[in-house]
Amino acid sequence: MLRALNSLQFAFCGRAGDGSLTTGSTLAGIAKTLGVCPHIQRSVESNIKTEPTEILLRVANESIYSPSDFLDVVVVFDQSAVEDEEREGRTLPIERMRPGGILICDSSKRFEYPNNKHEIELRVAKRIIESLNLQVLGIPMAETVTARFGRDAYISRNSVSIGVIAELFGLPDETCRVQFEKEHGSRKEALEWNLGAYQFGREYVREKGWKPEKQKFPASAGVRPEDQLVLGGDAIGAGAIMGGCRFYAGYPITPASEVLEYMVKNMPTDGVVAALQRKSRTPEEKAVWEQLKVSYGAAIQEMSEVRAINVLLGAAGVGVRAMTATSGPGFALMQEGYSAAGISETPFVIVLSQRGGPGTGLPTRTGQEDLLFAVFGGHGEFPRIIISPRNAEEAFEFATKAFNLAEKYQCPVVLLTEQAVAQGLFWSKPFDPTSVVIDRGKLITPNVLDALRVMEIPFERYRITEDGISPRSVPGMRFGEHLNSTNEHDEIGKANESIRNRIAMTHKRMKKLEAVRRDEHLPHSIELRDSKLEIGFITFGFPTNATLEALEVLRAYGMRCSLLQVRTLWPFPKDRVGHFIEDHEKIYVVEQNVTGQLARLIRMETSPLGVKTPEAKLRGIRRYDGRPITAEDIVRGVAEGGMP
Amino acid sequence: MTSTVGYDIKSAKDISTYGPNWCAGCGDFVILASDKNVTAKLITEHGWRSEDFENIGGIGCSAKEVEWLVEKYQGLNRGTYGFHTLHGRDPAVAVGALLANPNLHVTVFGGDGDLGAIGLAEFMHTVRKNYNLTIIFFDNQVYGLTKGQASPTAHKGLVTGSTPEGVKDKPIPPALYAMMAGATYVARAFSQKRKELEEILLGAMLHRGCSMIQVITPCVTYQREEGGKIRGTGIYKWWEEHFTPIQKVWDEAKGMVQSPEETAEYDVSNLLHAVAVELKAGEEQRWPLGLLYKKEGEPTGEENLDLVKVEKRKGGKESVMVHAPVHADISVAQNLPYYRKLIAGLR
Numbered sequence: 001m002l003r004a005l006n007s008l009q010f011a012f013c014g015r016a017g018d019g020s021l022t023t024g025s026t027l028a029g030i031a032k033t034l035g036v037c038p039h040i041q042r043s044v045e046s047n048i049k050t051e052p053t054e055i056l057l058r059v060a061n062e063s064i065y066s067p068s069d070f071l072d073v074v075v076v077f078d079q080s081a082v083e084d085e086e087r088e089g090r091t092l093p094i095e096r097m098r099p100g101g102i103l104i105c106d107s108s109k110r111f112e113y114p115n116n117k118h119e120i121e122l123r124v125a126k127r128i129i130e131s132l133n134l135q136v137l138g139i140p141m142a143e144t145v146t147a148r149f150g151r152d153a154y155i156s157r158n159s160v161s162i163g164v165i166a167e168l169f170g171l172p173d174e175t176c177r178v179q180f181e182k183e184h185g186s187r188k189e190a191l192e193w194n195l196g197a198y199q200f201g202r203e204y205v206r207e208k209g210w211k212p213e214k215q216k217f218p219a220s221a222g223v224r225p226e227d228q229l230v231l232g233g234d235a236i237g238a239g240a241i242m243g244g245c246r247f248y249a250g251y252p253i254t255p256a257s258e259v260l261e262y263m264v265k266n267m268p269t270d271g272v273v274a275a276l277q278r279k280s281r282t283p284e285e286k287a288v289w290e291q292l293k294v295s296y297g298a299a300i301q302e303m304s305e306v307r308a309i310n311v312l313l314g315a316a317g318v319g320v321r322a323m324t325a326t327s328g329p330g331f332a333l334m335q336e337g338y339s340a341a342g343i344s345e346t347p348f349v350i351v352l353s354q355r356g357g358p359g360t361g362l363p364t365r366t367g368q369e370d371l372l373f374a375v376f377g378g379h380g381e382f383p384r385i386i387i388s389p390r391n392a393e394e395a396f397e398f399a400t401k402a403f404n405l406a407e408k409y410q411c412p413v414v415l416l417t418e419q420a421v422a423q424g425l426f427w428s429k430p431f432d433p434t435s436v437v438i439d440r441g442k443l444i445t446p447n448v449l450d451a452l453r454v455m456e457i458p459f460e461r462y463r464i465t466e467d468g469i470s471p472r473s474v475p476g477m478r479f480g481e482h483l484n485s486t487n488e489h490d491e492i493g494k495a496n497e498s499i500r501n502r503i504a505m506t507h508k509r510m511k512k513l514e515a516v517r518r519d520e521h522l523p524h525s526i527e528l529r530d531s532k533l534e535i536g537f538i539t540f541g542f543p544t545n546a547t548l549e550a551l552e553v554l555r556a557y558g559m560r561c562s563l564l565q566v567r568t569l570w571p572f573p574k575d576r577v578g579h580f581i582e583d584h585e586k587i588y589v590v591e592q593n594v595t596g597q598l599a600r601l602i603r604m605e606t607s608p609l610g611v612k613t614p615e616a617k618l619r620g621i622r623r624y625d626g627r628p629i630t631a632e633d634i635v636r637g638v639a640e641g642g643m644p
Numbered sequence: 645m646t647s648t649v650g651y652d653i654k655s656a657k658d659i660s661t662y663g664p665n666w667c668a669g670c671g672d673f674v675i676l677a678s679d680k681n682v683t684a685k686l687i688t689e690h691g692w693r694s695e696d697f698e699n700i701g702g703i704g705c706s707a708k709e710v711e712w713l714v715e716k717y718q719g720l721n722r723g724t725y726g727f728h729t730l731h732g733r734d735p736a737v738a739v740g741a742l743l744a745n746p747n748l749h750v751t752v753f754g755g756d757g758d759l760g761a762i763g764l765a766e767f768m769h770t771v772r773k774n775y776n777l778t779i780i781f782f783d784n785q786v787y788g789l790t791k792g793q794a795s796p797t798a799h800k801g802l803v804t805g806s807t808p809e810g811v812k813d814k815p816i817p818p819a820l821y822a823m824m825a826g827a828t829y830v831a832r833a834f835s836q837k838r839k840e841l842e843e844i845l846l847g848a849m850l851h852r853g854c855s856m857i858q859v860i861t862p863c864v865t866y867q868r869e870e871g872g873k874i875r876g877t878g879i880y881k882w883w884e885e886h887f888t889p890i891q892k893v894w895d896e897a898k899g900m901v902q903s904p905e906e907t908a909e910y911d912v913s914n915l916l917h918a919v920a921v922e923l924k925a926g927e928e929q930r931w932p933l934g935l936l937y938k939k940e941g942e943p944t945g946e947e948n949l950d951l952v953k954v955e956k957r958k959g960g961k962e963s964v965m966v967h968a969p970v971h972a973d974i975s976v977a978q979n980l981p982y983y984r985k986l987i988a989g990l991r
Binding site for chain 1: 662693694695696697698700708710711714715716717718719720721722723724725726727728729730733736737738739740741742743744745747748765766769949950951967969970972973974975976978979980981982983984985986987989990991
């Protein structure tokens, strides 16, 4: 039974490095404890300490996975929230506020250290404040906190805003305190500062008698204490480890560094075991690290993406489940390895976390500009599998499955994601490791190799088979000796350029894609259908979330619409998509790029099936400014009839 | 679990009978034959297992070595495992193979273009971390498969297809780079001096740490004399004139090492001695042959990653414990308690 969606969106606006993300996360944690569903998106510049940063926290009485266009509460730690000081043409957070919204500002006088830009002058935004009829709440955050705890406590000023919000919306004091303890409990001093700041915020609001004019904190969405608040990047890392990944090599790049750091921190290694061992108290916990000893892997930071992909090739080639994570510029450097894995039939997983391009582009912002690059990247022709999750839950599931797909079909698998997923904070049910299945495909056992030897049957690594997939031995296995090769090769791997061999091997490799299509464990497309078929949305990845939300809005207006989320993008589900298009009067392809890459793929793949997709029928709704697409964008897109 | 059926490699003949497709007179034939001999020796005399050899080739004439070390022959897989990879990436692929399974004996067969030009970064970073693998640096100063352009080791004045007026730049010094970056076994050998080559190669394979052998292997097809005329096997003579014993260069170079306590004898474990010899020889376009530098007991890259643990036992004996990620038990049942811990961390 669907309730009306009630959501409230907060923006914490400061400079990079001044703790806005932590503050947003604190409030998200409090919301979660209250059963309310939180979702966080970062809107930051590529910068460490000085440029404007906005952390968007949306809370709702239903499960949500995307931000909204509008802001209800803006917390101003810095002038950049209300003024475009460098005249770059920025859209200011204050301009995106709903009429009657709440503006909470630090009203402290100018500080020289540590941040001399924080003094907020609201008069420059007088016109906006008046026209939007904003409720302005000034509170001397930094002044009070530093006076009470000293200059080093400056950053704790953020927690004053939590106190203000908690008091305004009547959030229980105990819940807030527990959350602070959870976050700062290990550092006594920090906990004291933050709790003091929080308490001050609450008292100040009470003193002034401030009340929200119309906003209400959403009711519970039924989020349970055991549920997770997880970054997409962490979900991928956790999924990879549980999917049996025991080798990671990567080069730091935004927005994929989360995966690198998760893998280095959590890959079972001697160091991780030692850390667990130190903390262990109970016999059960001791058993954890005893068991871990047979499950070591290696996670390393490499010197470049070029090197990382080739290290991966070597590792996967000798039989370990291996992964790297990168973004567009890094993936560009990995093309030779991608292609080499194709011909040498080496299974590995590349996490491609897309950002705005081209070139350096928008390093910290989202986009879906590399879909066709992943589908057609790498020189030459070879099979690859591309899957794309929409949120943390799917990111975890797809990461576990990616390794089975890679090993079963002996080809590279791209886990195609984007900044909004990798760095977005999502609610999800607890991941279930017992749901993970390990399938190593045609990896051969030493017994079989022995038997072949007794029967004097040579083992052929690249044997031509019915489904194109050959049995696979790895170094260390006796009698399975062969050559992995990036040259066109014969069945044992030796270079062979004969016409007959070339054709046979090309067919063998490409045939694997047909087997992939039939795989029941492949993340197949998901459909949400309505009875009368007026409008159909087709999506992949993050925009699916906003589209789902838009769907509810449009249905409330009496429009009949349905959604198809393409979860495996390659091999392309041509039949499924073709039929979906046939069944609808109008199709909107929602994606985050300017050229309509998914729409192009659809046209390319479905037209041979006789599906007519005239321009009028197949329309696009696209956002390509680096910001995550919202339900408002989609509803607006439908109202305007979409792009060609 | 060692299998008991089948055959064992007893001599170089058992490795592969394929005939290489290099030009007649090429030095690479000798390197292949030497490698086969050393491999057979390691198996028969040192108890290494043939299935643990992983030979990695880049791209070029040099890299093709790996093609002739494997064979399907009368119902048998013979030879060793290998990976014919990409241009310049052979050291990276080798590192991946080694870290995923440190039980393997990993050898890189790379050329001067492979390791000195496009893959110099791969070469340096592999050497720097002292991974326990052997790099055979085939040096003939030219690109053979693309028909004779200058490589970064080409000496000043060498006329090639891409340098019709002779090479003007300084060549790179692979041995110097390797020892400065952190290789712990650095040598130079000549393909025509097979006995010495095999000795050096055996030493490199047995060495724990990163070993790099620069093997001078003249290109009879594309290496030209001054003036641009192709020399054929006459090139060997040119090389013979440019080789020199390490001791001879040391006698001239020892003044560079400014320490009165230094012994006058060349000390192969002294990095300064090796550097002085290489600098001196490099200035004069001479190539000293032999073992230049060897340092034992340095921690390897695998040890630094805790994949390999070396413990000294009483009586000076060492025990080596290896953990190979390829042998990790990845079943969910085995790892469930740890996975639950990870999930608890995501709340």
